[in-house]
Amino acid sequence: MISVEEALAQIFALTMPLPTETVPLAQAAGRVLRAPLCAGRDQPPFAASAMDGYAVAGPVGPGQRYRVTGEAAAGHMFAGHVGPGEAVRIFTGAPVPPGATEVVIQEDVTRDGDTITLRDALGRGPNIRPQGQDFRAGDQISAPRRLRGVDLGLIAAMNCAEVTVTRRPDVAIIATGDELVMPGEQPRADQIIASNAFALKAMAEAEGATARILPIARDTEASLRAVFDLAQGADVIVTIGGASVGDHDLVGPVADAMGATRAFYKVALRPGKPLMAGQLGSALLLGLPGNPVSSIVCGYLFLRPALRAMQGLGHYPLPTNSAALGCDLPQNGPRAHYMRATLGPGGTITPVSSQDSALLSLLALSNALLVRPAHDGPRKAGEQMRYIALDL
Ligand SMILES: Nc1nc2c(c(=O)[nH]1)N[C@H]1C(S)=C(S)[C@@H](COP(=O)(O)OP(=O)(O)OC[C@H]3O[C@@H](n4cnc5c(N)ncnc54)[C@H](O)[C@@H]3O)O[C@H]1N2
């Protein structure tokens, strides 16, 4: 059995950044920017008033008087110049007219006809945002990066209407097993509901992929082949179940018979030991174990990083944080253990009561995977441990 790190490296070796496409900004949230962007203009493009008040020229102090010669509002600049002893009525966001040295807020002014007089208690000036204070024409946003809402706002301000992003990976998800029916169907007494595909689809979509749940493959070679055929065109084919050593575990043999090349089978990992990875046609093939927690943990550890790599974000495992252990733990065995755990209010992390890989309800109660490396020694409450946030 190979280590989790080796398995992830082998999966990365099977991935290539996908081609790019150009999309309008309004459709770019969550996509991965692949080409750097350049600001088309300075922001603000002119010295701008930060307040509503008066743009004045000349010394500013209590009792100073100015003659108001015009008005500047956002989107309506004042065409003239402000000379000594003159003022222009100005509003937030308006260009500060040439000659003006300060904007005095209107609360500090008394106005009588066309004359303003500054009050005794003056606020601090100058209330002018210099041209290019936010960014300059030519300033760049670097790539690659996942585009958040704030990035889209900045790109829009730079006057870029379109962005070059990675094409969305297409993920085909195949649940396998005679015991499975879809939610809402009428299961026989010996059947259960196929649940894992829904978690994995949500995970893939949160990583920027499109995901399709294919019909459940039954435990026959013909059925599995037929569903694999439906996966054509996918960048990633994820199978669920049928990965172990039982007589009805057909994923490996059928994929092999269809020409898949196998990178590895079995990882020193708990849960998720019977994980398989390879290539089928041009698709990355991830054969996940059927136990619900195993498949979802493998989705975190392998599918998410693989989708990031395919979108051009590089080869990285999901990030970990550290927290103080809430209880003692015995020595770990030979498999890295990703324990379902809760991160409590005091910042301590505690494994949930059972680590059985079939217990979806306990996974749903958890908000972290406590990482125990293979052969990790016994741990005492209070020790710092690494964990992965269960954020999807
Ligand atoms: N003799 C051995 N038996 C098993 C071993 C082993 O090493 N030797 N490994 C165990 C481990 S660990 C795991 S994990 C499982 C993985 O088995 P499979 O990947 O072949 O999965 P299945 O047998 O098809 O299913 C396991 C379990 O999960 C349920 N399941 C399957 N698909 C779904 C789905 N889409 N949604 C919800 N639940 C699903 C299935 O009904 C089974 O209960 O093998 C152990 N056995």
Ligand code: MOO
């Ligand atoms: O490797 Mo299995 O996923 O422990 O239950």
